[in-house]
Amino acid sequence: MIRAGIVGATGYTGVELLRLLLAHPGAEPAVVTSRGNAGERLDAMFPNLRGHTDLAFTEPDPGLLAECDVVFFATPHGVAHAMAGELLSRGTRVIDLSADFRIRDAALWSRWYGQPHGAPELLDQAVYGLPEINRKRIPDARLIAVPGCYPTAVSLGFIPLLEAGLVDTAHLVADAKSGVSGAGRKAQVGMLLCEASENFKAYGVAGHRHLPEILQTLGDVAGQTPGLTFVPHLLPMIRGIEASLYAVLKDMDTDLQALYEQRYAAEPFVDVMPPGSHPETRSVRGTNRCRIAVHRPQGGDTAVVLSVIDNLVKGASGQAVQNMNLMFGLPETAGLDGIAVLP
Amino acid sequence: MIRAGIVGATGYTGVELLRLLLAHPGAEPAVVTSRGNAGERLDAMFPNLRGHTDLAFTEPDPGLLAECDVVFFATPHGVAHAMAGELLSRGTRVIDLSADFRIRDAALWSRWYGQPHGAPELLDQAVYGLPEINRKRIPDARLIAVPGCYPTAVSLGFIPLLEAGLVDTAHLVADAKSGVSGAGRKAQVGMLLCEASENFKAYGVAGHRHLPEILQTLGDVAGQTPGLTFVPHLLPMIRGIEASLYAVLKDMDTDLQALYEQRYAAEPFVDVMPPGSHPETRSVRGTNRCRIAVHRPQGGDTAVVLSVIDNLVKGASGQAVQNMNLMFGLPETAGLDGIAVLP
Amino acid sequence: MIRAGIVGATGYTGVELLRLLLAHPGAEPAVVTSRGNAGERLDAMFPNLRGHTDLAFTEPDPGLLAECDVVFFATPHGVAHAMAGELLSRGTRVIDLSADFRIRDAALWSRWYGQPHGAPELLDQAVYGLPEINRKRIPDARLIAVPGCYPTAVSLGFIPLLEAGLVDTAHLVADAKSGVSGAGRKAQVGMLLCEASENFKAYGVAGHRHLPEILQTLGDVAGQTPGLTFVPHLLPMIRGIEASLYAVLKDMDTDLQALYEQRYAAEPFVDVMPPGSHPETRSVRGTNRCRIAVHRPQGGDTAVVLSVIDNLVKGASGQAVQNMNLMFGLPETAGLDGIAVLP
Amino acid sequence: MIRAGIVGATGYTGVELLRLLLAHPGAEPAVVTSRGNAGERLDAMFPNLRGHTDLAFTEPDPGLLAECDVVFFATPHGVAHAMAGELLSRGTRVIDLSADFRIRDAALWSRWYGQPHGAPELLDQAVYGLPEINRKRIPDARLIAVPGCYPTAVSLGFIPLLEAGLVDTAHLVADAKSGVSGAGRKAQVGMLLCEASENFKAYGVAGHRHLPEILQTLGDVAGQTPGLTFVPHLLPMIRGIEASLYAVLKDMDTDLQALYEQRYAAEPFVDVMPPGSHPETRSVRGTNRCRIAVHRPQGGDTAVVLSVIDNLVKGASGQAVQNMNLMFGLPETAGLDGIAVLP
Structure with missing residues (x-):
């Protein structure tokens, strides 16, 4: 052990x-x-x-x-x-x-x-420690930086588009929403049930600390730092992040569904949903999964990617354990195969 | 009476x-x-x-x-x-x-x-019946079509930018989130507390009925139908819509804060918040107000507009009463001056 | 003014x-x-x-x-x-x-x-300052002690039974539940959304500060201090108190419904519901009303009284304004006639 | 398998x-x-x-x-x-x-x-199929009736007191509160998020179907059918039952804490909390545990027992699996050792 x-x-x-x-x-x-x-x-x-x-x-x-x-x-x-x-x-x-x-x-x-x-x-x-891009480097690593919660959801959603060079990287948009647990277990008025429930708002629009982290990852993948507008929001619930991602397509002929399915076919914790899906945060609650759906609404030139994770699992502690598994030669999914409690 | x-x-x-x-x-x-x-x-x-x-x-x-x-x-x-x-x-x-x-x-x-x-x-x-663009036509109207909830929040947010011709209208993005009451008081499994609370998801990405309505309004204002990606989401709460709007600026010199303040200075129900604000849905709950904030994150070329309403008031019944007031020569705010119950 | x-x-x-x-x-x-x-x-x-x-x-x-x-x-x-x-x-x-x-x-x-x-x-x-028992003393009062939230809900529920001397006062039970706003707008871990939502528990069973206040009021009404077990609970919501009250009847012949209706017939803020009702906290949210229903389940010897208030209104600020109205000769309901926002 | x-x-x-x-x-x-x-x-x-x-x-x-x-x-x-x-x-x-x-x-x-x-x-x-009283009969059973959710929480709470003959059984009170999932996955207006969230109420006071089931179990344990007032309430959350139980003690000398600890010492799924505890529903969410605390407030003659379960697990499916384990000679806890996801 x-x-x-x-x-x-x-x-x-x-x-x-x-x-x-x-x-x-x-x-x-x-x-x-x-x-x-x-x-x-x-x-x-x-x-x-x-x-x-x-x-x-x-x-x-x-x-x-x-x-x-x-x-x-x-x-x-x-x-x-x-x-x-x-x-x-x-x-x-x-x-x-x-x-x-x-x-x-x-x-x-x-x-x-x-x-x-x-x-x-x-x-x-x-x-x-984002195994989906760094899996080979993790086994020998001595020091792992576990990605942030927003960066995990946003990066996993954009990676296939950026790797394939399909989109205009100057004007990416990531509209992300997080449950309150992302703010931690600290006594602060803004996270009281009375303040945060039955309420919704954006925050940190001027600049959130996860922005440079996302830019670093997307830059690695795209070959150059993209232009990204990242707006986080606070959801009136405990767990879960949903990121709705928007990118203008330069190439309209690629089958986005196939692209995503192939990119993540071997990933144990990334589940590309069937065409037309709307992933729910509750479907990953308490689990290390990221569920992703990709859309091209109205057949237009804009790709919409929907990405959900549990911010405390794939967005933090689960991903940390996934890294530990890889570092110590355990099966990557060891201890991470629980099923989300629903409802 | x-x-x-x-x-x-x-x-x-x-x-x-x-x-x-x-x-x-x-x-x-x-x-x-x-x-x-x-x-x-x-x-x-x-x-x-x-x-x-x-x-x-x-x-x-x-x-x-x-x-x-x-x-x-x-x-x-x-x-x-x-x-x-x-x-x-x-x-x-x-x-x-x-x-x-x-x-x-x-x-x-x-x-x-x-x-x-x-x-x-x-x-x-x-x-x-959107008084902010049709006030003059309402007093003599015999038949009013009260705008939808999403169209109200999204249109009020975009109007100043489009009227001023400041943004690239080919790639507007409206990421909107609504409380469950928008789905009405119908027995349906998806809106049960057990399904919709402690959960978040997008829906209707392929095409929502409010899209053509928004396009019609924005087209009237802009002089031509824009390109808009509209993605609605379901919030785990009862009331409130927040729309986060994204547009690429063609003109970086305009003072957006001043633009919004001037556009809505005479509007009794549109409150442009101070610079740097993040309007909360609860601040308008039960009231006919729309609160708006405008940002240009990181000094970049993308405008972010945050717009909140109560979907059942400014997004439905309150706006209906506002129209009635105008049609019958009553003060526009009659019966609509309540203060949001907070918390 | x-x-x-x-x-x-x-x-x-x-x-x-x-x-x-x-x-x-x-x-x-x-x-x-x-x-x-x-x-x-x-x-x-x-x-x-x-x-x-x-x-x-x-x-x-x-x-x-x-x-x-x-x-x-x-x-x-x-x-x-x-x-x-x-x-x-x-x-x-x-x-x-x-x-x-x-x-x-x-x-x-x-x-x-x-x-x-x-x-x-x-x-x-x-x-x-509980007008329902002290209305005559309030107009001339210089100093009003506004009752606590639990004492208001519990006392209004028990008063008719105790005034009429119908129940065994040695073993009253008050099982009360309050929304989180009762804990105030203080930064404390236990009231975070992450701690208090999707959760329920009793607290203060050993002794809550509202116990002596309730005993004082019930004692005034009954002529002697009763035996009361008072257990408060924390509800995963913002506003509202529901108190379920239990008392063993000494007299089984009295029409409890009529008793309650007569006792509160002249009270502007106490609404005795029809027989068989289950008052909801949301029906009084944001208002100064107390809604009460009285039951005798299965025709047995135990009376069950259900009493709901908004803890911040009839349980605090609304009752304070009601007292002010009485002290200054204004209509008792002035400024307190709002309708609960529902849903 | x-x-x-x-x-x-x-x-x-x-x-x-x-x-x-x-x-x-x-x-x-x-x-x-x-x-x-x-x-x-x-x-x-x-x-x-x-x-x-x-x-x-x-x-x-x-x-x-x-x-x-x-x-x-x-x-x-x-x-x-x-x-x-x-x-x-x-x-x-x-x-x-x-x-x-x-x-x-x-x-x-x-x-x-x-x-x-x-x-x-x-x-x-x-x-x-309540193993805590019927464990010996379950292995050979061909047909198991899994107890209801309220009966599980209420019975486990009362059993030690009744078995020991410590309380007046004529006037037991069970004030129980359940999350909405107890109503099932049926389309019904009353269980919509808009109706059941930010709201609380009693229901079924006149008589709930779980009453005869509870009476049967408590009667078996006590030797005669007790007098019980059972009032269920609907909590604005998905999972969890809390039952607050009230009984007048005939014997004031018994150490209730020791009584409960001994009664359930060998039970894998009943956790008697330390003195002064207030069990939370979230501590058992998704698990087969029942957590119980016993109090004697203010040193009086009334015992207060607080009992929490997850209505869908120990109150339904988990208890069903517990029975299956016993019927087929598996370890009683097989497949039931998950830890509640918190927060």
């Missing part, structure tokens, strides 16, 4: 990682840290874990963590910067769910995250 | 119309019909009306309805086609909340609504 | 009070204070107020407040204790929405609220 | 049963019937099953079903009456999730379900 450490497991990505690892056939949580809750049992904070674990939170002790095979960071920005180097130097592999190592350009990172980059010397070895 | 008839008041636009008319200072519901519920008190079906009315539903008798000053149709498609002519010939004015008279081209209507147009001879006198 | 001051208007009872007073025909908000938000416009914090007021929050200056005819406290416990005395001495009447003056026994208050009572000398003049 | 048939798998208990069986280590769905959807793939109706099964619905053919080891009925009342006999006579075991065989008294069943009992001759062999 792979011994996994989790730093910062009191948030939503943390408890989701716990859920996945506690049911994983080849790994188990061994050290789970929280500065503020050391000594408390996990299942006292998260009653869904009662009967599944006797672990308690511990102080984030690098020595203890280094005894793990892999350490996950489910922490605010900057924490992995501060701790990853020591763990890596002791031979422990690191899977970071925060944004600390997602952007290759440290200066760009600093600009968007408003603080100096704490570990630019590690950027060279960080692998962006 | 204006005596108002309502045909088909058992749906959501019907009960909303009742709420507005029962509190209106210059009008009152006089005849309220329902074929299936004749004899039943309104407040037995809608307990929120207890203490506010003693009316009961009656059979839809044209003679009785013709005694009203104005008759509202809150009915499925085709009913107003069948009944409006007789009422008009008897001198009763008609405000139709269905789509029966929204499209000027009867053949186009038939194609989208899948049935022959039942009253093409009345199309000439029908006025599209 | 009555000039009203509001201390602490940044919470949910505050914004609800603003909504009601801004639409009130005989009163208006004149001074609205907030220590933390002085200088900010009300409609910047609460966009539903845009177009309805130009007021800004000010520092809570007793001098300014004393120029008002009446000052509402929508504050945490203890604030009204500290400020009410000075206002009263200057002739300004006080309507306190907090619990500061609800309990006549200062020692009992201290025990439940965990702090010394800050103004025991004012308790003599405080009138418990 | 146990070959399972499912009759009527298009409802919510049906799809939940599919989810559980598709992931079950010792059983698999072999025949899945639906009269109205024969020929359609399961995953076309339920997209969460995409990638997990290639099965399609078939006509309910008794011959095909009889080839299964066990057949589950997830059907409206009366269907199992009509078909169970033939299957049993062919040696196929039957697990009925409907109410057809829950009540031992056929006349009583007819009275509550408003139709003649269709198979009274089978009642003798039907075993009420």
Whole structure:
């Protein structure tokens, strides 16, 4: 069994990682840290874990963590910067769910995250953990940057079009909507049920931190950085991201459905839906799947791609486990084959 | 007091119309019909009306309805086609909340609504009841076609850009999201709480009936029919539409904020928010307001317009009352000055 | 126009009070204070107020407040204790929405609220503002203690049974459920949408602060303090309280329906529903009504009373305005005749 | 592998049963019937099953079903009456999730379900499938009546008190609240999101069909039929039942916490929470657990028991699988060890 450490497991990505690892056939949580809750049992904070674990939170002790095979960071920005180097130097592999190592350009990172980059010397070895484009690099990686939730949904939706060079990349549009869990388990007025339920709005239109990450990925795929308008919105629900993507086609003859089906035929977690489909977020809730449908409305020159994920699974903890599976030679789907609870 | 008839008041636009008319200072519901519920008190079906009315539903008798000053149709498609002519010939004015008279081209209507147009001879006198572009024609109108909910939110958002000729009209995008009440008070599995809550999806991507209506309005404003990709989505909540609109700017020098503020300065129900705003659907819930914000993200060449309405008020019954006020010489805001209940 | 001051208007009872007073025909908000938000416009914090007021929050200056005819406290416990005395001495009447003056026994208050009572000398003049039992004392009151939300729903439900002496008062049960807005507009993890939606639980079973308040009221009505088991629960929604009340009948011959109808015949805000009804919280949302139904299931010896209110209206701000109307000789229903928005 | 048939798998208990069986280590769905959807793939109706099964619905053919080891009925009342006999006579075991065989008294069943009992001759062999009281009888049973959702939550909560003879059984109160999925996947106006969300109400106060079932179980346990007031309520959420139970203690000296812990110490699916707990429905969502807390508020003479289950799992399909496990000698928890997805 792979011994996994989790730093910062009191948030939503943390408890989701716990859920996945506690049911994983080849790994188990061994050290789970929280500065503020050391000594408390996990299942006292998260009653869904009662009967599944006797672990308690511990102080984030690098020595203890280094005894793990892999350490996950489910922490605010900057924490992995501060701790990853020591763990890596002791031979422990690191899977970071925060944004600390997602952007290759440290200066760009600093600009968007408003603080100096704490570990630019590690950027060279960080692998962006989107298996659908980086699968070959992940097994040998020591340091994985798990993609953000919006970047996962948006990138997977655009990749086939961009790889095939079918669209005008100057004016891509990504209209994305996320459940409230994307904002984390922090006390903030805007995420109260009274504020966020029976309500809908865009936010961060001027510029969201996931924009440079998406541009980096799409640029890698397209060969040059595209022009992208990215508008996130807050959905009155807990889990799920839907991204509706718009691109003007330069080539109207390609069978988009076939293109998508072929691109993702071998991907265990990308499900291209039948023609005419409208993927629902609930169909992937609690699972590591991304469901995608591609449309060309009214036979016009605009492609519409609909992409849904669970922001806490394929958009965070599930993708982290998928990376762990690849890093440790386990079946890629190990521990990730649950069926969405519906309704 | 204006005596108002309502045909088909058992749906959501019907009960909303009742709420507005029962509190209106210059009008009152006089005849309220329902074929299936004749004899039943309104407040037995809608307990929120207890203490506010003693009316009961009656059979839809044209003679009785013709005694009203104005008759509202809150009915499925085709009913107003069948009944409006007789009422008009008897001198009763008609405000139709269905789509029966929204499209000027009867053949186009038939194609989208899948049935022959039942009253093409009345199309000439029908006025599209969007006061923000047709205010002058409404006072003398005998027959008003109340705009659809999506068309109201989308058109009000695009109008300033199109009137000013600032954007490439070949590739407009309208990504719209609606609460479930837009689907009406019909027993259908897809709108059950178990299906529609904690879930999000697009629908009707191939072609939604509101598309030709939007194209007609935007075409009137722009001077030619634009290219528009319109994708509606279903929100896990009751009321509210948010439309996020995308257009590529041909002219980057215009102050968009000033443009929108000036265009709507005299409009009592269009509120242009301060720069950088993200209008929330709840801020207009139960009210006749449309709140709009305009952005140019990252200083790029794409304008993003965010437009919110309550689909049952400005998107249906409130706009119907606004038209009634204009038709009968009442203050345009009469009975429409309520404040949104928040939270 | 009555000039009203509001201390602490940044919470949910505050914004609800603003909504009601801004639409009130005989009163208006004149001074609205907030220590933390002085200088900010009300409609910047609460966009539903845009177009309805130009007021800004000010520092809570007793001098300014004393120029008002009446000052509402929508504050945490203890604030009204500290400020009410000075206002009263200057002739300004006080309507306190907090619990500061609800309990006549200062020692009992201290025990439940965990702090010394800050103004025991004012308790003599405080009138418990439940018009349905205290209507005669309210017009001359200088200091009103607005009842809590649960106490309003529970007391109105039990009063007819207790006044008539029909039930065993040793074992009353009140199973009450409240929307999340009852917890206020405070940043706290437990009230996040992610924690409170799609979830249900009891809380405070060991003892909730509203228990002594309910016991005081029921004791006044029954002539002696009853035995009451009161269990509150948290509903996954914003507004509304439903209380299901259980009492064993000593007398099986009384017509409970008639009893309730007669008791509340003259009450403008208590609506006894027809036999067999199940009142819905949404039917009173945004309104000052309490809807009640009384049942005797299976013809047995247990009475079941179902009572619903909007916790922010009849359970707080609406009842406060009802008291104001009575204190200043206005029609009791002035500004409180809105119809619930449904759906 | 146990070959399972499912009759009527298009409802919510049906799809939940599919989810559980598709992931079950010792059983698999072999025949899945639906009269109205024969020929359609399961995953076309339920997209969460995409990638997990290639099965399609078939006509309910008794011959095909009889080839299964066990057949589950997830059907409206009366269907199992009509078909169970033939299957049993062919040696196929039957697990009925409907109410057809829950009540031992056929006349009583007819009275509550408003139709003649269709198979009274089978009642003798039907075993009420609540393992916590009937575990010994289940392995040899040929016909299992899976308990209703409310009866499961209420009975498990009351059993320890009644078995120990600690309470006055004349005036038990069960105030129960259920998510909307309890009403099934039927098109009905009352269960639309627009009707059931942001709303709460009691229903069926005069008499709910689960009442005689609860009385039968509690009577078995207590030795005589108790007096019970049972009031169900509709929660604005999808899954979960919470039952708050009230009973007057005859004996004040018993340690209720110890009583409950001992009673359920060996039960794999009943989790007695620590003293002072308030179990949340979400902590059992998607799982077969019942979580229970017992309180004696204010040290008084009334016991309050809080019991939560997922109505579709421990209240239906999960309990059905638990019975199957016991019937076929599998580990009782096989396929039922998932962790609730939280948040």
